[in-house]
Amino acid sequence: MNVKAIAAAAVMSIAASGALAQAKPETLVKQRQAAMTLQSKYFGPMRMMGLGKMPYDAAVVARNAPMLDALARMPWDGFTANTKDIKTGALPAVYSDVAKFKEAEDRFMAETAKLVSISKSGDEAAIKAQIVAIDKSCSGCHETYRERQ
Numbered sequence: 001m002n003v004k005a006i007a008a009a010a011v012m013s014i015a016a017s018g019a020l021a022q023a024k025p026e027t028l029v030k031q032r033q034a035a036m037t038l039q040s041k042y043f044g045p046m047r048m049m050g051l052g053k054m055p056y057d058a059a060v061v062a063r064n065a066p067m068l069d070a071l072a073r074m075p076w077d078g079f080t081a082n083t084k085d086i087k088t089g090a091l092p093a094v095y096s097d098v099a100k101f102k103e104a105e106d107r108f109m110a111e112t113a114k115l116v117s118i119s120k121s122g123d124e125a126a127i128k129a130q131i132v133a134i135d136k137s138c139s140g141c142h143e144t145y146r147e148r149q
């Protein structure tokens with residue numbers, strides 16, 4: 001590599017490693033809220049099916065369960081300590097109870113992953129039960145960590 005190529009490579013690796021660390025707190029808040037909003041979008045119809053308020057549609061579950069599972073991994077790196085002073089729906093416990101909040105994230109991600117695997121079984125009752133388990137995971141976390149709406 002010549003000097004220019006080495007310099008370019010160095011700049012690129014700095015840019016890559018700094019992608020998260022450098023993001024502005026306001027941007028992180030916007031992104032984590034966007035991920036939550038999209039979770040709602042893809043979970044919403046499945047939730048209605050789980051609660052028996054909408055006819056069960058296996059095709060929608062097959063499409064939405066993996067989307068939700070991917071989205072379920074996205075919000076958490078946006079709850080950094082430097083976002084604490086921005087007025088959002090996140091309660092102070094998010095920042096003071098970091099280990100407990102992480103447990104709630106992990107439990108939730110385990111539930112969405114489980115839905116993906118159960119959805120392949122075609123067992124409607126088991127799938128609906130898992131959707132209800134996810135719903136409890138959303139509201140359980142919101143109860144402790146999100147301002148009442």
Ligand code: HEC
Binds near residue numbers: 043094
């Ligand atoms: C581990 C905790 C946790 C879990 C699990 C969780 N949320 Fe949230 N959610 C939060 C917090 C904290 C906020 C407030 C974030 C903020 O305002 O920056 C939030 C905010 C939201 C918002 C508002 C976003 C906005 O634009 O202000 C929606 C919608 C939402 N969650 C939907 C969901 C759905 C649907 C699920 C389950 C499929 C879910 N959440 C699971 C913690 C969680």
